[in-house]
Amino acid sequence: MQSTAIEITGLHKTYENGFQALAGIDLEIKRGEIFALLGPNGAGKTTLIGAICGIVQPSAGKILVCGHDNVTDYRAARMSIGLVPQELATDAFESVWNTVSFSRGLFGKPRNPAYIEELLKKLSLWDKKDEQIRRLSGGMKRRVMIAKALSHEPDILFLDEPTAGVDVELRKSMWAQVRALQETGVTVILTTHYIEEAEEMANRIGVINKGRLVITETKDALMKKMGKRQMVFVLREPLASLPSVPDYTLALEEGGNKLIYTYNAHQDDHDISDLLEKLSAQNIRPREIESRQSSLEDIFIQLIG
Amino acid sequence: MNYRGIQSIYAFEMGRTLRTIGQSIASPVISTVLYFIVFGAAMGSRIQTMDGVPYGAFIVPGLIMLTVLGQSVSNASFGIYFPRFTGTIYEILSAPLSFIEIVLGYVGAAASKSVIIGTIVLITAAFFVPLHIAHPLWMIFFLVMTSVTFSLMGFIIGIWADGFEKLQLIPLLIITPLTFLGGSFYSVKMLPPFWYKVSLVNPVVYLISGFRWSFYEQGDVSLVTSVTMIGVFTVAALGIIAWIFRTGYRLRK
Ligand SMILES: Nc1ncnc2c1ncn2[C@@H]1O[C@H](COP(=O)(O)OP(=O)(O)OP(=O)(O)O)[C@@H](O)[C@H]1O
Ligand SMILES: [Mg+2]
Numbered sequence: 001m002q003s004t005a006i007e008i009t010g011l012h013k014t015y016e017n018g019f020q021a022l023a024g025i026d027l028e029i030k031r032g033e034i035f036a037l038l039g040p041n042g043a044g045k046t047t048l049i050g051a052i053c054g055i056v057q058p059s060a061g062k063i064l065v066c067g068h069d070n071v072t073d074y075r076a077a078r079m080s081i082g083l084v085p086q087e088l089a090t091d092a093f094e095s096v097w098n099t100v101s102f103s104r105g106l107f108g109k110p111r112n113p114a115y116i117e118e119l120l121k122k123l124s125l126w127d128k129k130d131e132q133i134r135r136l137s138g139g140m141k142r143r144v145m146i147a148k149a150l151s152h153e154p155d156i157l158f159l160d161e162p163t164a165g166v167d168v169e170l171r172k173s174m175w176a177q178v179r180a181l182q183e184t185g186v187t188v189i190l191t192t193h194y195i196e197e198a199e200e201m202a203n204r205i206g207v208i209n210k211g212r213l214v215i216t217e218t219k220d221a222l223m224k225k226m227g228k229r230q231m232v233f234v235l236r237e238p239l240a241s242l243p244s245v246p247d248y249t250l251a252l253e254e255g256g257n258k259l260i261y262t263y264n265a266h267q268d269d270h271d272i273s274d275l276l277e278k279l280s281a282q283n284i285r286p287r288e289i290e291s292r293q294s295s296l297e298d299i300f301i302q303l304i305g
Numbered sequence: 306m307n308y309r310g311i312q313s314i315y316a317f318e319m320g321r322t323l324r325t326i327g328q329s330i331a332s333p334v335i336s337t338v339l340y341f342i343v344f345g346a347a348m349g350s351r352i353q354t355m356d357g358v359p360y361g362a363f364i365v366p367g368l369i370m371l372t373v374l375g376q377s378v379s380n381a382s383f384g385i386y387f388p389r390f391t392g393t394i395y396e397i398l399s400a401p402l403s404f405i406e407i408v409l410g411y412v413g414a415a416a417s418k419s420v421i422i423g424t425i426v427l428i429t430a431a432f433f434v435p436l437h438i439a440h441p442l443w444m445i446f447f448l449v450m451t452s453v454t455f456s457l458m459g460f461i462i463g464i465w466a467d468g469f470e471k472l473q474l475i476p477l478l479i480i481t482p483l484t485f486l487g488g489s490f491y492s493v494k495m496l497p498p499f500w501y502k503v504s505l506v507n508p509v510v511y512l513i514s515g516f517r518w519s520f521y522e523q524g525d526v527s528l529v530t531s532v533t534m535i536g537v538f539t540v541a542a543l544g545i546i547a548w549i550f551r552t553g554y555r556l557r558k
Contacts, residue, residue: 089392105313106400155472
């Protein structure tokens with residue numbers, strides 16, 4: 001079995017109006033991982049997904065899906081993909097059951113009522129199976145779209161902002177379902193604006209901005225590489241001025257009540273006891289010590305500037 | 306071939322048709338009855354025969370064609386325009402379907418509906434005039450081919466249109482005049498020579514002529530010409546659709 005789910009080289013997309021939405025994307029997504037595409041509005045996330053799934057025509061570049069070129073060997077490439085687009089688009093007058101069965105048929109798969117039943121039950125749609133889609137709530141409609149995308153048992157699932165407009169509880173349950181999918185071997189590629197979501201879900205994160213991938217890293221490596229740690233010394237008496245301790249980046253907060261030491265997370269050669277000794281030599285004795293860690297959000301803002 | 310994919314689209318489209326079958330049938334039946342009252346009864350008493358056929362019977366093939374053309378164009382254009390409009394087209398575009406398969410599904414369904422409605426109009430007509438069909442197989446051939454050709458045209462219109470107005474404009478502006486001027490209610494041979502020549506660039510003339518021939522062995526042009534022209538239209542429409550899918554015109558962004 002191929003170890004790469006998606007392989008993209010030199011992907012460009014310039015829309016008809018001349019707008020360049022993708023400016024040279026190279027990306028490899030491994031089988032079985034959860035990959036989060038993170039980027040601000042208009043970064044090119046939906047365009048990138050569209051190009052992989054056959055909805056957007058690339059201006060240049062090559063896309064392989066499970067080793068199959070998505071233009072010359074589009075049948076094989078598309079067979080392995082399930083897509084949940086960003087916009088809710090459903091056939092309002094169809095029933096849930098029919099619309100999901102229809103999707104399976106489009107992919108040429110034989111009918112399998114048992115599988116569809118299981119799918120609808122997993123997505124808590126079973127009691128709505130005969131309901132017309134127009135009578136469902138927004139969150140339910142989104143789940144119908146997920147059911148449609150999974151109806152043909154794809155190896156790769158694209159979720160373009162799956163949790164936009166979904167309440168907290170349902171979001172948590174979707175996360176759990178995505179993880180369960182991963183356990184069955186499905187590769188999941190999701191886009192999100194919620195950094196906590198990427199942090200919570202993804203194995204790897206790609207940050208995209210203005211049509212370029214700014215960085216692609218595993219979540220842990222990203223945190224390590226870009227993340228800052230801070231040591232906060234809560235002082236007994238406020239300091240009037242910053243003490244001078246060579247080799248340490250220090251700052252004062254809260255009117256001199258807190259002394260902040262900032263260091264890079266991937267530097268493991270820092271020495272707190274040394275700093276403490278140097279501080280105590282200057283008669284500075286902390287009452288409490290806290291540590292802080294930058295969130296993915298800070299990193300994100302740092303990256304897209 | 307992704308036969309299941311074709312079948313899914315076909316069944317989906319036919320399902321949509323069946324849900325609204327009442328309206329789909331009522332309007333052509335009512336207008337056919339009206340045409341018979343106006344043209345058959347009122348005018349038919351003045352015009353005795355046309356090409357040796359009683360006028361009431363003479364207009365039957367033209368009336369069927371009138372309905373079939375309109376239905377084909379509107380069904381097929383709506384069938385593909387609607388998913389573009391609602392956004393559900395994403396699913397068709399991302400499915401492992403070739404353009405031929407997509408066309409077979411949508412156009413097949415639209416053409417089937419036209420054939421059904423054409424047949425219903427034929428049955429309605431039988432209540433008003435004694436019908437005689439000289440070549441039933443040719444009759445079916447022309448009915449089916451006309452439905453297919455004009456459903457293909459409708460499909461193209463449905464992809465080209467970027468609003469509901471355009472979707473209705475083309476049938477109103479082009480299809481209806483072509484049908485009326487195509488000899489639905491008269492023989493184009495009756496026209497002055499100049500207008501007869503002009504009529505010959507109207508594709509509908511060949512369809513109606515061939516169709517009428519299958520009833521009464523009377524046509525404005527020869528059978529061979531009719532069949533050839535239908536073939537030409539079908540190939541031309543398929544060519545345009547192939548180009549649409551290759552370039553992604555109005556389908557892929
Ligand atoms: N059909 C189109 N024609 C022209 N420009 C387009 C088209 N679709 C998208 N764009 C532009 O391409 C850029 C990328 O859009 P895209 O939808 O990929 O962004 P995104 O990262 O998904 O944003 P969001 O987070 O808001 O969903 C945007 O600037 C958008 O205006
Ligand atoms: Mg988007």
